[in-house]
Amino acid sequence: DVKVTQSSRYLVKRTGEKVFLECVQDMDHENMFWYRQDPGLGLRLIYFSYDVKMKEKGDIPEGYSVSREKKERFSLILESASTNQTSMYLCASSPPVSGPYNEQFFGPGTRLTVL
Amino acid sequence: GQQLNQSPQSMFIQEGEDVSMNCTSSSIFNTWLWYKQEPGEGPVLLIALYKAGELTSNGRLTAQFGITRKDSFLNISASIPSDVGIYFCAPERGFGNEKLTFGTGTRLTIIP
DSSP, X not given: OOXXXXXXXXXXXXXXXXXXXXXXXXXXXXXXXEEEEETTTEEEEEEEESSTTOXXXXXXXXXXXXXXXXXXXXXXXXXXXOGGGOEEEEEEEEOOOOSSOOOOEEOOOEEEEEO | OOOEEEEOSEEEEETXXXXXXXEEESSOOSEEEEEXXXXXXXXXXXXXEOSTTXXXXXXXXXXXXXXXXXXXXXXXXXXXXXXXXXXEEEXXXXXXXXOXXXXXXXXXXXXX
16 A cells, blocks of 8 residues: 655744755655645645655745655755745655656645644 | 636535635646645645547546636536635646646535
């Protein structure tokens, strides 16, 4: 059974703290993604990676960075957390495109609150 | 950039009622995907459409890929409590690896 796990389900941090959100997938997928989910805004892509050590900006990368040192792990970093980064963060992975569509597999999410 | 509009934003329905939601875009796509997110979980792919005009069913779910390739519809018949969740559309152009744009979601609440 395919699995994407995220290091925490709930996280509370203070403004200015450095925050690490970890994501691990066991499906040997090349592609990994970080989204944030806010009511009424859907899922917005922060960063994605098509291979180890590769990263590309998504639609809302400001205030975030990522790291992909190993194929199975994709980390999202908030260098200096701010209250407007309070959100649900979802990680996803997908295999290389081999058919008419590319299914993404999601983790359960991390609900981050920045005080 | 492309605009993706999903409606309605939320629905409150009685158990047993039918549900209908849709996504429209200003751009043409080659594939429309529909995901469902249950409470406390990440989204899961429900149904994929990759032919314009295609109507696809999966149990009580029926989805259609609009003939203009700019829209898609998802219908759920005879809703049951486990249908609760947020439904997202996610169209693709199909040009190899690409980032997905998700709709804003339709939150479905079922009143017993």
